[in-house]
Amino acid sequence: xxxxxxxxxLATIPVLFFVSFVTFIMIRLAPGDPVLILLxxxxxxxEMIEQIRARYGLDGDPITQYVAWIGRVFQGDLGTSFKLxxxxxDLLLSRLPVTIELIVLSLLIAIAVAIPLGVYQARRRDxxxxxxxSLFALIGVSSPVYFTAILGVLVFSxxxxxxxxxxxxTEGPLDELYHLILPSVALALGMIxxxxxxxxxxxxxxxxxxxxxxxxxxxxxxxxxxxxHGLRNALIPVLTVTSLQVGFxxxxxxxxxxxxxxxxxxxxxxxxxxxxxxxxxxxxxxxxTVAFTxxxxxxxxxxxxxxxxxxxx
Amino acid sequence: xxxxxxxRPSLRRRIGAAALVRNRAALIGLVILIPLLxxxxxxxxxxxxxxxxxxxxxxxxxxxxxxxxxxxKPGRDVLARVIYGAGPTxxxxxxxxxxxxxxxxxxxxxxxxxxxxTDGIITRSMDALLAFPPLLLAxxxxxxxxxxxxxxxxxxxxxxxxxxxxxxxxxxxxxRSQAWVDxxxxxxxxxxxxxxxxxxxxxxxxxxxQSTIDLAYAILDIAALSFLGLGQQPPDPDWGSMxxxxxxxxxxxxxPALSAGLSIMLxxxxxxxxxxxxxxxxxxxERER
Numbered sequence: 001x002x003x004x005x006x007x008x009x010l011a012t013i014p015v016l017f018f019v020s021f022v023t024f025i026m027i028r029l030a031p032g033d034p035v036l037i038l039l040x041x042x043x044x045x046x047e048m049i050e051q052i053r054a055r056y057g058l059d060g061d062p063i064t065q066y067v068a069w070i071g072r073v074f075q076g077d078l079g080t081s082f083k084l085x086x087x088x089x090d091l092l093l094s095r096l097p098v099t100i101e102l103i104v105l106s107l108l109i110a111i112a113v114a115i116p117l118g119v120y121q122a123r124r125r126d127x128x129x130x131x132x133x134s135l136f137a138l139i140g141v142s143s144p145v146y147f148t149a150i151l152g153v154l155v156f157s158x159x160x161x162x163x164x165x166x167x168x169x170t171e172g173p174l175d176e177l178y179h180l181i182l183p184s185v186a187l188a189l190g191m192i193x194x195x196x197x198x199x200x201x202x203x204x205x206x207x208x209x210x211x212x213x214x215x216x217x218x219x220x221x222x223x224x225x226x227x228x229h230g231l232r233n234a235l236i237p238v239l240t241v242t243s244l245q246v247g248f249x250x251x252x253x254x255x256x257x258x259x260x261x262x263x264x265x266x267x268x269x270x271x272x273x274x275x276x277x278x279x280x281x282x283x284x285x286x287x288x289t290v291a292f293t294x295x296x297x298x299x300x301x302x303x304x305x306x307x308x309x310x311x312x313x
Numbered sequence: 314x315x316x317x318x319x320x321r322p323s324l325r326r327r328i329g330a331a332a333l334v335r336n337r338a339a340l341i342g343l344v345i346l347i348p349l350l351x352x353x354x355x356x357x358x359x360x361x362x363x364x365x366x367x368x369x370x371x372x373x374x375x376x377x378x379x380x381x382x383x384x385x386k387p388g389r390d391v392l393a394r395v396i397y398g399a400g401p402t403x404x405x406x407x408x409x410x411x412x413x414x415x416x417x418x419x420x421x422x423x424x425x426x427x428x429x430x431t432d433g434i435i436t437r438s439m440d441a442l443l444a445f446p447p448l449l450l451a452x453x454x455x456x457x458x459x460x461x462x463x464x465x466x467x468x469x470x471x472x473x474x475x476x477x478x479x480x481x482x483x484x485x486x487x488x489r490s491q492a493w494v495d496x497x498x499x500x501x502x503x504x505x506x507x508x509x510x511x512x513x514x515x516x517x518x519x520x521x522x523q524s525t526i527d528l529a530y531a532i533l534d535i536a537a538l539s540f541l542g543l544g545q546q547p548p549d550p551d552w553g554s555m556x557x558x559x560x561x562x563x564x565x566x567x568x569p570a571l572s573a574g575l576s577i578m579l580x581x582x583x584x585x586x587x588x589x590x591x592x593x594x595x596x597x598x599e600r601e602r
Binding site for chain 1: 446454458563567
């Protein structure tokens with residue numbers, strides 16, 4: 001298992017090089033000269049412009065630039081933002097907490113709602129409660145996260161007036177948490193839908209197996225059967241799928257942050273792409289891709305733990 | 314994938330109209346789809362109003378007989394914009410799925426049929442593409458090659474290729490070991506003939522199901538790019554950009570944002586229902602549940 005994990009980890013290295021290279025080249029192919037952004041509208045002589053190019057590593061062919069950039073990344077230097085004139089590492093570190101909090105909170109909400117819902121649906125199979133749960137799941141997978149967020153603002157902030165509308169809390173951790181409720185629920189909705197569907201079908205499968213029959217025959221209380229014998233077995237595939245979902249939460253967080261003006265990593269990236277802020281785009285895409293790849297890797301490893309046949313292929 | 318190995322006539326029976334009627338959820342999905350398709354193909358049939366006609370004296374009006382859903386900021390008829398917005402959104406999603414199919418199906422067929430080194434190269438490339446957070450890759454491509462519905466749809470199409478290629482590859486692997494492939498070889502058929510005439514027809518069921526579900530996700534993603542200002546450009550209507558627009562005056566009049574958002578939701582629900590229905594008909598394991 002350890003050898004398998006190490007091999008998989010090594011296999012991600014060329015992928016990361018590929019992703020960073022494609023990002024690097026693509027942002028450079030985009031129309032618009034970043035030097036003009038650096039100048040901020042000031043007129044300068046061609047010599048001065050050449051100097052600026054050299055200082056920001058924008059001279060020479062793209063391959064040389066890429067090699068130089070990668071070299072600096074390995075030394076922990078991600079460069080300076082063209083637009084915000086800030087060290088990119090500091091910039092990422094200041095934006096990262098919001099995004100991580102958002103994703104973790106959504107994940108907790110999703111698990112806390114989806115698993116009980118799925119179990120309930122499995123027990124009430126093909127009855128009203130089950131149908132309502134399925135309807136909720138259908139709406140959950142079908143509503144765009146940016147619309148759910150807007151809808152939430154409308155209902156809970158404007159009409160009911162119980163949650164803040166936009167932006168990030170500024171008055172301590174409790175206020176920050178308060179501002180995160182709406183975005184994380186909006187982000188969690190899609191995941192609740194998928195996870196509850198998964199829990200429902202896994203529970204139905206487990207509950208129809210022989211050992212559940214045996215447990216019932218032994219006269220064990222219903223609660224013990226459902227939780228100890230049913231849920232424990234059903235949970236394995238559910239948690240694996242859930243970990244895969246974290247990747248989608250990363251993408252969703254970009255949209256939620258932009259919609260609700262949270263100012264995390266997601267809005268940093270969309271702004272940077274629009275502004276041709278090369279260093280920020282390169283660094284943040286790399287960071288998100290590393291996170292995305294590691295999550296996918298962990299998921300694959302989890303599959304390997306559950307199903308040993310996967311390891312050999 | 315025993316569903317895919319069944320003979321062709323029964324496939325038609327299973328995904329035909331009669332089968333869908335038997336599946337109530339899929340039927341509801343189809344019923345929702347009809348007005349959406351009419352709006353996308355002949356929007357003039359559903360409204361007389363011009364979606365781009367401005368009336369600055371009548372900004373952000375609430376519903377009246379003349380404007381059943383009111384007007385937006387420049388005084389344009391919201392209902393007309395919702396109806397005319399169906400076309401670009403659905404067309405965009407269709408392009409996404411077509412692109413993923415045109416590239417992904419042959420790649421999956423070749424990888425699955427030939428195996429070995431070819432398979433290794435294709436599978437590696439697909440894995441590399443999957444390493445990008447999906448929407449982020451599309452955002453990057455669109456800002457490189459220019460905003461607009463076509464670029465957005467093509468970029469998303471590329472993002473959708475790996476899933477399609479993986480599916481086709483896995484089903485092709487099963488097909489390759491079937492007796493009729495050996496029979497075809499013995500008769501001296503070319504690889505191309507075996508792949509396209511004998512293997513591909515057996516993959517249709519799986520591809521149809523995957524494409525329908527992909528359509529639902531493609532609508533969400535194409536609207537997301539428009540919402541971020543990277544898809545359909547103003548003044549032409551599109552659900553994603555309408556929603557972004559409506560968000561800016563949400564507190565004064567929420568109807569434009571709600572209309573656009575609910576339209577997206579409804580379209581996605583419809584394709585999800587039809588897709589689930591098709592899967593239930595085509596995959597016997599699903600039918601049990």
